[in-house]
Amino acid sequence: MEKRFLSLADVVETLNISMAQGYALVRTGDLPAIQVGPKKVWRVEAAELEAYIERMYAKSRERLKGSAAADG
Structure with missing residues (x-):
């Protein structure tokens, strides 16, 4: 059975970010x-x-579309 909840340490390892960045995501509400x-x-x-990862993929796609449109 897969774990329903992850520790913040698990999250930062999965995203390959620092603990400070993980806390910031939680404090700002970006990651409930x-x-x-x-x-x-x-x-x-x-x-x-x-869901957070999917939102970040969508944001990245939009950013890339915007930069491609600006390039020409």
């Missing part, structure tokens, strides 16, 4: 997350991470 347990550790639902 919840805090659980007495230590209030961050958890990201696997489906939310996949």
Whole structure:
């Protein structure tokens, strides 16, 4: 069975970003997350991470279309 929730460490490893960048994604709301347990550790639902990745792909495609149109 696949895990429903990922630690922030799992997320930053998957995205190959720094922990500071991971915290920034959560704090800005770009990547929805919840805090659980007495230590209030961050958890990201696997489906939310996949949705974030899909949004970033869409954003990249739009950026590339825009730069291609500007080039000629």
